[in-house]
Amino acid sequence: MKLSNILRGFSVRALVATGILSASLIACTKNFELYNTNNTGVSSDQLGPDFNGLGLYLKSAQMAIYNFSGGGDPNSFQLQQNLNADCYSGYFMTATNFASGVNNTNYGLVTGWNGEPFKVGYLSVMSPIFKLRATGIEKTFPAVWGVALIVKVAGMSRVTDIYGPIPYSKVGLNLTTVPYDSQEQIYNRFFLELDTAAQYLRAQIADTKPLPFNFGNFDVVYNGNFTQWLKFCNSLRLRLAMHIRNIAPEKAKAEAEIALNPANGGVITDNADNMNVKVGQGFTNPLVFISTIWEDIHINASLQSYLTGYNDPRIAKYMSKSTDDKSAGQYLGIRIGSAVSKDNYGKYSFLSKTAFNLNSPVQLMTAAEVYFLRAEAALKGWANAGGSVQSLYEQGVTASMNQWQVPIGDYLSNKDSVMADYKDPRNSVNDIKKVSTITIKWSESAAEPEKLERIITQKWLAMFPEGQEAWTEFRRTGYPKLFPVVENKSGGTIDTKIQIRRLPFPQNEYSTNPATVAEGVKLLGNKDEGGTRLWWDTGINK
Incomplete structure (x- = not known):
């Protein structure tokens, strides 16, 4: 049985209610199949000279980064990201009483949920990319292989940043037991793979001879534009370099300066180059589906409190208003770890949901993020940042406002507004005072931590x-300051103040790959817990 088909046709709510989620997710595969199975649905006889089969491999991997599973079915995405990182980041929280109130959103980590990001990474990202490589694509069309490498790094960087050590360098070699790499080894390999990708893309861009097929037919991000892929490649390299700034400062600086060097092709500076995965042809935005159709996810109180406190003009683009009689017209979030039940929260009409629609592209990287990465690079005195800290910070804010098509007004000169206190209209136990007093206007005289x-x-x-x-940036920097969970059901393995740092390895790894997962646990200091810090998560900003 293939794990890729298990969730299809079922909702997470139904599986949890019947008590079969854990067993159904992890009991039907072997380690060999997980790391070596073709999960794309593309058979060998489809790999013809028209490139259709090859293109489907790459398209499948692109869509798997955010997991458009099963023709738009959002079940897998709900476990891959939405009930994990989306909530831990301070963006979302559920008002559904999953697993009788003991689940990942209050740190009562559900074994059957925690394997989904791992499964998607190998079956839906790595597998099609290695099948693509087996066709000889690296020699015949190197630029296409360069795009595949970028997708591989983009997808698997998310997996390692969830778990820490994972199998990576030996995946795809048809081994029955695949060893774990340390996260340091994985990041070093990421940079090497992005090197190769950038070289192939620069060569293709310099070559006036077009490919003998329309690559745009299989590119759901940039429609076959290799220049845009190169900018994303460099921007991704900058992001990953910043991840390791506290643990490996010299390596981080070197990699960031390569990414920022204009001679290497540039980074994303315009919203037209944002890394957005398109939906359509039977696929919808899974986050919006979960939010608006199932009503299983709502806006987190942390996000709502920052946006309302700042009177941020993006708020109407991000979230809906309450339609409840008692709070109609307000933007209202819910605190992570709140005790929820049908009686307390009813149809949840008082809570804000996403303001996007089912056809909204999935946003994975934006010009705004890159400007803020450059601002941090400038703050550390790295070369090629391309501006002062203040100018890059302000360009980041401006790029975001432009992206969402809202007037910036006097937002950047606002020196007084801060995060708002949070008040839950249904349960005062969840009320909390603001945890940050950071303002918007740039202050050159401020200390570096404030900057x-x-x-x-x-x-x-x-x-x-x-x-x-x-979530990664919160763990790396400690910012923004987020409300802690109301209820912590981790049994002491996760500190409420420090908050969750990772997901435990899947139970399936312990069942089918016990020796090598044990080596992975050793790399974590022999603690496979939600409170265990990753390699780059030092807890100290340098």
Whole structure:
């Protein structure tokens, strides 16, 4: 049985209600199949000279980064990201009483949920890319292989940033037991793969001879534009370099300066180059589906409190208003870890949902994020940042406002507004005072920690709704300051104040790959827990 088909046709709510979620998700595969199975549905006889089969491999991997599973079915995405990183990032929270009130959103980590990002990474990202490589694409059309490498790094960087050590360098070699790499080894390999990708793309861009097929037919991001892929490649490299700034500062600086060097092709500077995965042809935005159709996810109180406190003009683009009689017209979030039940929260009409529609593209990286990355690079004195810290910070805010087509007004000169207190209209137990007093206007005289908090807080606001990267940045920097969980049901393995740092390895790994997962646990200091810090998560900003 293939894991890729298990969720199809079922909702998470139904599986949880019947008590079969854990067993159904992890009991039907072997380690060999997980790391070596073709999960694309493309058979060998479809790989013809028209490139259709090859293109489907790449398209499948592109869509799997955010997991458009099963023709738009959002079940897998709900476990891959939405009930994990999207909530831990401060963006979302559920008002559904999953698993009788003990689930990932209050740190009562559900074993059957925690394997989904791992499964998607190998079956839906790695597998089609290695099948693509087996066709000889690297020699016949190197630029296409370059795009595949970028997709591979983009997808698997998310997986390692969830778990830490994972199998990576030996995946695809048809081994029955695949060893785990340390996260340091994985990041070093990421940079090498992005090197190769950038070289192939630069060569293709310099070559006036077009490909003998329309690559845009299989590119759901940039419609076959290799120049845009190169900018994303460099921007992704900058993002990953910043991830390791606290643990490997010299390596981070070197990689960031390569990414920022204009001679290497540039980074994303315009919203036209944003990394957005398109929907359509039977696929819809899974986050919007979960929010508006199932009503299983709502806006997190942390996000609502920053946006309302700042009177941020993006708020109407991000979230809906309450339609409840008692709070109609207000923007209202819900705190992570709140005790929810049908009686307390009813149809949840008083809570804000996403303001996007089912056909909204999935946003994975924006010009705004890159400006804030450059602002942090300038803050550290790295070369090629391309401006002062203040100018890059303000360009980041401006790029985000332009992206969402809202007037910026006097937002950048606002020196007084801060995060708002949170008041839950249904349960005062969830009420909490603001946890941050960071303002919007840039202050050149501020100390470096304040400058960093200002950069990351605005970066976090601009990255919405991409919760995976937002959670990573929160863990890396400690910013923005987020409300802690109301109820912590981790049994002491996760500190409420420090908040969750990772997901435990899937139970399936312990069942089918026990020796090598044990090596992975050793790399984590022999603690496979939600409170265990990753390699780059030092807890200290340098």
